[in-house]
Amino acid sequence: MSAEEEENAAELKIGEEFLKAKCLMNCEVARVLDHRFEIIQQTSDDPMNNISQVFEKSMQYVKRFSRYQNPDAVNQVREILSRYRLAEFELCVLGNLCPETVEEAIAMVPSIKSKERAITDEMIETMLQDLANIKKFE
Amino acid sequence: MFLEVEISGNVFLPPSELDKQGLILHRSIILHLLEDIARKKATQDHGYFVAVTTLNQVNNGRIREDEGNVRFPVTYNCVTFKPFKGEILEGNVKQIMKHGVFMSCGPVDTVFIAAQKMVDYQYVAGDSPMFISQRRPKIEIGSIIRFMVLGTKWVETERAFQVLGSLSGDFLGPIR
Numbered sequence: 143m144s145a146e147e148e149e150n151a152a153e154l155k156i157g158e159e160f161l162k163a164k165c166l167m168n169c170e171v172a173r174v175l176d177h178r179f180e181i182i183q184q185t186s187d188d189p190m191n192n193i194s195q196v197f198e199k200s201m202q203y204v205k206r207f208s209r210y211q212n213p214d215a216v217n218q219v220r221e222i223l224s225r226y227r228l229a230e231f232e233l234c235v236l237g238n239l240c241p242e243t244v245e246e247a248i249a250m251v252p253s254i255k256s257k258e259r260a261i262t263d264e265m266i267e268t269m270l271q272d273l274a275n276i277k278k279f280e
Numbered sequence: 281m282f283l284e285v286e287i288s289g290n291v292f293l294p295p296s297e298l299d300k301q302g303l304i305l306h307r308s309i310i311l312h313l314l315e316d317i318a319r320k321k322a323t324q325d326h327g328y329f330v331a332v333t334t335l336n337q338v339n340n341g342r343i344r345e346d347e348g349n350v351r352f353p354v355t356y357n358c359v360t361f362k363p364f365k366g367e368i369l370e371g372n373v374k375q376i377m378k379h380g381v382f383m384s385c386g387p388v389d390t391v392f393i394a395a396q397k398m399v400d401y402q403y404v405a406g407d408s409p410m411f412i413s414q415r416r417p418k419i420e421i422g423s424i425i426r427f428m429v430l431g432t433k434w435v436e437t438e439r440a441f442q443v444l445g446s447l448s449g450d451f452l453g454p455i456r
Contacts, residue, residue, distance in 0.1 A: 151366035194318035203386035
């Protein structure tokens with residue numbers, strides 16, 4: 143990334159390599175870490191000593207900040223959001239913060255309304271409605 | 281943001297851990313990789329290393345003549361956490377001071393929001409200091425806050441990021 147094109151996630155300038163990297167929603171990370179922690183518990187006598195601080199803090203964080211618990215719901219959230227041709231980064235911000243109104247969604251992900259996209263307010267509204275439904279029936 | 285990235289690196293095995301049975305060698309490589317990652321904690325480019333998910337490739341080892349160790353080039357997938365400027369995150373308030381609040385956000389221990397970036401809020405001193413506002417929920421230790429990342433700084437000596445946050449913006453501030 144060149145110096146004049148400074149990093150700014152709000153405008154989706156986060157560096158080529160990270161735009162392509164797979165972003166994960168908190169609920170997806172929770173699933174990965176849960177699975178990993180189970181394996182550690184089975185294979186080690188002293189599991190708490192065998193995990194790094196970063197692992198422990200991340201696990202506490204994603205547990206606290208996951209909006210969806212059920213694995214099916216997590217898959218559905220990604221499925222619904224990926225219908226709108228969002229960048230990985232935008233998709234995960236929406237999945238993590240679960241905005242309730244169109245204005246809130248745009249404030250959280252300003253790049254969603256950039257000119258090249260044809261995402262209307264109505265489409266955002268439908269998207270938020272679909273996400274709210276998942277949460278309701280989880 | 282949590283990311284899943286593919287990383288190339290090296291694993292060094294001492295001769296005592298070389299074994300002609302392939303599976304045990306593979307196991308040693310994995311264990312060393314996990315240990316290295318836990319020790320390294322984070323890098324400026326990739327962010328904090330949270331968990332290795334898959335070991336994709338182990339290339340042929342080469343003996344390093346000066347130490348007698350064997351170097352195995354490896355590629356693996358790793359879940360990392362990296363804060364980006366402009367990103368909106370949520371965190372817990374850990375400490376309240378007159379000139380601002382300190383929060384933690386996942387593996388990031390130091391997120392600072394200056395009082396100037398907390399529009400409408402006033403500091404209240406006392407045994408449990410807090411920031412109050414006429415229109416919005418108060419901010420005290422343990423509050424959950426949604427903030428925007430104004431800037432990040434990599435601290436090489438601590439192998440950690442420091443994050444500067446802001447509450448000025450729509451839909452930012454304490455939540456539920």
